[in-house]
Amino acid sequence: MNIEYKISEPKPRIFFLKFKNHYTCSMMLLRYQEYYESHNPEFRGNNFRLVDFMDWYVSWSKEEVFTYPTDWVGFNFPSSVIEELIQKGIPDFNAYDLEMEKIYQNCLKQYPDGKFYIVASSGGKVTLRHEMAHGLFYLDEDYRKEMTNLVQELKPSFKKKMFEWFAEIGYTSEVYVDECQAYLATGTPKFLKAKDKDKAFRKVFNTFFKK
Numbered sequence: 001m002n003i004e005y006k007i008s009e010p011k012p013r014i015f016f017l018k019f020k021n022h023y024t025c026s027m028m029l030l031r032y033q034e035y036y037e038s039h040n041p042e043f044r045g046n047n048f049r050l051v052d053f054m055d056w057y058v059s060w061s062k063e064e065v066f067t068y069p070t071d072w073v074g075f076n077f078p079s080s081v082i083e084e085l086i087q088k089g090i091p092d093f094n095a096y097d098l099e100m101e102k103i104y105q106n107c108l109k110q111y112p113d114g115k116f117y118i119v120a121s122s123g124g125k126v127t128l129r130h131e132m133a134h135g136l137f138y139l140d141e142d143y144r145k146e147m148t149n150l151v152q153e154l155k156p157s158f159k160k161k162m163f164e165w166f167a168e169i170g171y172t173s174e175v176y177v178d179e180c181q182a183y184l185a186t187g188t189p190k191f192l193k194a195k196d197k198d199k200a201f202r203k204v205f206n207t208f209f210k211k
Contacts, residue, residue, distance in 0.1 A: 001095040003028065005120075007103065011209070014135035015107055016128065017120035025122045026069035028096040032118075035085060036077040039172040047085055049092045060170075071169075074121040076134040079104065079114055115139070126187055129209070133182035136208050143208045147181035150200050154180075162192060 005019040019025035027050075034053060038044040040060075043053055054066050061067055082104040090097050107116050117138055119131035136143045151159070162183070163176050171179055185205035188194040 003095065003099050010128070010132065011135065013111060013116040013139055014132060015103070015116060015118055016131075017103070017118065019120065019122040022073070022122040023069045025075070025120055026072060028099065029075035029120050030068060031090070031097070032077050032081050032085065032100065033072075033075045036081045037172050037175045039167070039170050044172060047088045047090055050094075051092070073123050074119070074127040074131045076117065076119045076131045078138055079107065079116045079118065082118070083114065129186040129205075130182050132209065133185045133205055134178060136205070137178050137181060140208060143204065146204050147185070147201065148177055150184075150204065151177050151180045154197065158192075158194075158197060162188075165189075165192065 003024055004021065005017050005025070008016050008018070010016050017025070017029075019028075030053070031048070031050060034040075034043045035045065035047070040056065042048070042056070054068070057068055058064075058066055061071070082100055085097075086101060086104070103118070107118075108114060110116075117135040119128070119135055121127045121131060137147060138144075154162075159180070162180055163173075166176050166179055167173070181201060183189075183192075184194060184198040184201035186202075188198065
């Protein structure tokens with residue numbers, strides 16, 4: 001299997017996997033992303049077979065085919081996810097998992113404390129900025145505090161609308177605050193009508209991103 005991607009470190013401890021093919025990106029990152037934040041507790045925090053997730057996802061999405069690779073454009077999770085899955089044992093270990101192990105081991109050589117973050121996509125700058133916002137939220141305590149405060153200051157009606165959308169598209173409630181800051185800092189869907197609500201978020205993100 002030919003897995004084509006380039007790895008870079010746009011910010012300290014945040015590694016970006018840039019793929020040529022989005023299907024390859026999605027299938028390689030799926031297991032780790034869903035272990036980290038699937039809204040289905042059957043998969044979140046558990047090792048699982050890809051075929052079981054695919055069967056469930058088709059049923060949940062009410063589509064006739066598996067649409068995950070076209071539904072999600074970017075991926076992000078902390079290094080601990082890879083370590084935990086390796087320790088638990090992956091029941092259907094494949095070439096994608098082997099490549100993720102290699103990435104983890106190489107990054108670990110650079111950061112022996114094991115604290116780093118993985119972001120990935122085949123898309124452009126907007127997607128990368130969104131995923132970087134997640135990395136900053138996880139790694140930088142000051143960034144996380146400022147963004148969490150901004151989310152708490154949002155009007156309840158707007159925040160409710162965002163959270164309902166997150167639930168609809170498949171996020172677990174555990175990441176609502178993180179997703180809220182990432183979308184408001186880097187771009188929200190037009191139907192949310194976030195105009196003027198995102199200025200403070202963009203300012204904080206740009207400040208930390210340029211450090």
